[in-house]
Amino acid sequence: MKRLLVMLFLMLATLPAAAGGLAPVIPKASGKPHPEGNLFMRINHMKLMKHDRDQTVREGDREIGHSLKACIECHAVNGADGQPVDISSDKHFCRTCHDFAAVKVDCFQCHNSRPEAKSQVLILPRPGDTNDLAAYLEGAAR
Ligand code: HEC
Ligand code: HEC
Ligand code: HEC
Numbered sequence: 001m002k003r004l005l006v007m008l009f010l011m012l013a014t015l016p017a018a019a020g021g022l023a024p025v026i027p028k029a030s031g032k033p034h035p036e037g038n039l040f041m042r043i044n045h046m047k048l049m050k051h052d053r054d055q056t057v058r059e060g061d062r063e064i065g066h067s068l069k070a071c072i073e074c075h076a077v078n079g080a081d082g083q084p085v086d087i088s089s090d091k092h093f094c095r096t097c098h099d100f101a102a103v104k105v106d107c108f109q110c111h112n113s114r115p116e117a118k119s120q121v122l123i124l125p126r127p128g129d130t131n132d133l134a135a136y137l138e139g140a141a142r
Contacts, residue, residue, distance in 0.1 A: 024100040027093055031074040042097075045071075049107075068107065073115045087113035 034041050048066040075093035076084040085091050087108040090099055094113070098105065 024096045026096050027075070027077045027091070029074045029093075030076075068111050072111075072113060076115050084114045 036044075045066075049068055049071075071093075077089075077091050077093055079085040079089060079091065087095065089095070092113060094105070097103070
């Protein structure tokens with residue numbers, strides 16, 4: 001039964017918000033989309049990140065395909081102050097669906113739910129990055 005509800009939710013979430021406001025509005029991300037596609041990520045994101053905490057913490061043994069730190073960077077959502085919100089906000093990417101589906105995760109007791117200040121700067125083109133220099137100058141001239 002739970003499986004069925006989750007599938008229903010995942011299908012609903014593919015409808016545009018205009019279709020009755022039934023589905024959560026998932027904030028847009030930055031960076032490249034997942035090669036596996038959005039539906040795959042909806043269904044499998046929890047498996048990609050799972051770690052056995054005892055093993056990770058005590059033995060440094062990881063079998064993790066995806067970084068939580070990276071999720072938080074591409075999926076950062078800005079609040080009214082222009083700064084990325086943390087997990088206490090219902091605008092946080094991870095909460096848009098979880099609140100809707102009544103899922104609670106404890107990941108952010110240990111992990112940062114916001115990008116670190118320095119990676120927020122890294123998202124912008126920098127003059128030190130030769131490939132992006134032209135783009136940077138073009139942006140600065142505008
Ligand atoms: C390099 C940037 C990047 C990283 C890292 C990243 N994502 Fe994404 N993700 C995207 C983009 C771009 C999309 C396409 C949808 C969009 O435009 O928001 C997306 C889509 C998704 C979706 C589907 C959203 C929808 O509207 O159906 C989920 C769920 C998701 N990502 C979860 C994760 C999780 C969990 C992680 C970490 C394990 C992660 N992403 C890491 C950029 C990223
Ligand atoms: C008790 C503290 C704790 C909790 C709770 C916890 N983690 Fe971790 N996690 C760690 C530690 C310690 C590391 C290793 C240090 C690092 O690389 O950040 C780690 C590493 C990771 C990594 C690899 C490094 C990275 O930045 O992605 C992922 C992915 C991850 N955890 C996901 C999760 C997810 C998903 C949850 C919730 C289901 C979770 N963690 C809950 C302590 C925790
Ligand atoms: C597209 C909607 C959506 C987004 C966005 C989303 N999740 Fe989920 N997540 C779900 C659903 C639905 C479930 C429940 C799946 C189930 O019960 O089978 C879930 C379950 C999980 C679980 C497993 C919980 C458990 O008790 O086993 C973890 C861990 C998780 N999500 C982490 C994250 C993190 C971290 C983010 C943000 C980086 C995120 N999710 C963003 C929809 C989403």
